[in-house]
Amino acid sequence: MDDLHEFVTSWEDMLSLYFQVENQINDYLTTLTSQTPAAYYEQGRLVIPVATIALEGVTLLSKSARVKAILRYMDELKAQGSSKWATFTDKLDFQLLKKQLANRGFDQATLARLERGIEGTDLLRHFKDNPELADAWRVLDDANSPLKAEIDELNDVSRYLDDIEDFGGYDNWNRILRGSVNNGEELIYRLSKIDAPKPVIYSGDLYRIVDNGLDPLHTHYIPRGKSHRYSQPGEDALYFSSSKEGNTQELTHWGKEIEGNTTTFLYRNIDAEGLLDLTNPKVRKQLGISLDQITNESYEFSHILGSWSQRRYKGIIAPSARGVSDNLYFVNIVIFNSGTANGFIKGKELIKIVN
Numbered sequence: 001m002d003d004l005h006e007f008v009t010s011w012e013d014m015l016s017l018y019f020q021v022e023n024q025i026n027d028y029l030t031t032l033t034s035q036t037p038a039a040y041y042e043q044g045r046l047v048i049p050v051a052t053i054a055l056e057g058v059t060l061l062s063k064s065a066r067v068k069a070i071l072r073y074m075d076e077l078k079a080q081g082s083s084k085w086a087t088f089t090d091k092l093d094f095q096l097l098k099k100q101l102a103n104r105g106f107d108q109a110t111l112a113r114l115e116r117g118i119e120g121t122d123l124l125r126h127f128k129d130n131p132e133l134a135d136a137w138r139v140l141d142d143a144n145s146p147l148k149a150e151i152d153e154l155n156d157v158s159r160y161l162d163d164i165e166d167f168g169g170y171d172n173w174n175r176i177l178r179g180s181v182n183n184g185e186e187l188i189y190r191l192s193k194i195d196a197p198k199p200v201i202y203s204g205d206l207y208r209i210v211d212n213g214l215d216p217l218h219t220h221y222i223p224r225g226k227s228h229r230y231s232q233p234g235e236d237a238l239y240f241s242s243s244k245e246g247n248t249q250e251l252t253h254w255g256k257e258i259e260g261n262t263t264t265f266l267y268r269n270i271d272a273e274g275l276l277d278l279t280n281p282k283v284r285k286q287l288g289i290s291l292d293q294i295t296n297e298s299y300e301f302s303h304i305l306g307s308w309s310q311r312r313y314k315g316i317i318a319p320s321a322r323g324v325s326d327n328l329y330f331v332n333i334v335i336f337n338s339g340t341a342n343g344f345i346k347g348k349e350l351i352k353i354v355n
Helices: 002-009 011-032 037-045 060-080 082-103 108-118 123-129 132-142 151-159 161-166 170-178 184-193 244-253 281-287 291-295 300-310 338-345
Strands: 200-211 238-241 262-277 315-319 331-335 350-354
Touching (some): 108 132, 123 151, 151 161, 170 184, 200 244, 238 244, 244 331, 291 300, 300 315, 331 338
Parallel strands (some): 262 315
Antiparallel strands (some): 200 238, 315 331
16 A cells, blocks of 8 residues: 555656656667667667666656556455455555645644544545545534535534634534624624625505604614614614504603694505514524514624624514514504605505694
């Protein structure tokens, strides 16, 4: 095996030796066929001066003898059956791979674990084609992950090696990308890597309470510079509720006097399409967020979701922060601009209620 490994890995040297021999033989033959004193002398001697050319201390004759022995051994293995031949070629391939991986910082202990780990699998073939998969295997091995022999996981990890290092290792990166996020930075990363949830249609009534005399579809009445849960300054959004009680709860929470000062606009039987449904637990799980993270007093997560959603959806179906208990809550519908809202309510029944 050592002889064969040396032969395979030094094929460029062997080729170089071949050309040295070929050139010297050609020069010698040219001399023999010329009409010079040197030609007459060499014709008398007829000695080819290349038989002892040496390469790195190994003569051509000894090298060729070893190659012949190797080829005989290979023929014998082939004759003994496909399984022995496959084992032989796998071991040879791994010896070649080891040299590559040693240059990538793999120590002997890791290489030994890798050899045991890929035995009986087809991972060696994948590693030969893409050595970065071996780097991914090392990351999973360091994390004691049972997925280190799964080619799909190795492919995923190999694409995110830098990200995994930035997030402090595989376990943390895996939680952020596939589990739950703990902060805004993690949510931004998660959103940049996943497929956006499919948009849905909200079918039902829309309620919006505004001060008497104001247009309910003019977003400029929102105080400038003030942030709302899913919109920041410069982002256009209109907030509706699916019930009057829910809309009332939202406003009274912020100290708004409802009675005698406001009008409720009720838009009946609305079909608003293209919305992100954050009331759906499966959607929240896909995004890596919890109900509490988007209904507590912090807007860290909701602001990120709002900005991200404005580029992908027409609005959001959102759990209200009011009355949240055991997954029971009022429902808000956020429409991202007044033009879109006008399109949804055009031709629909409108009821005005002076409070």
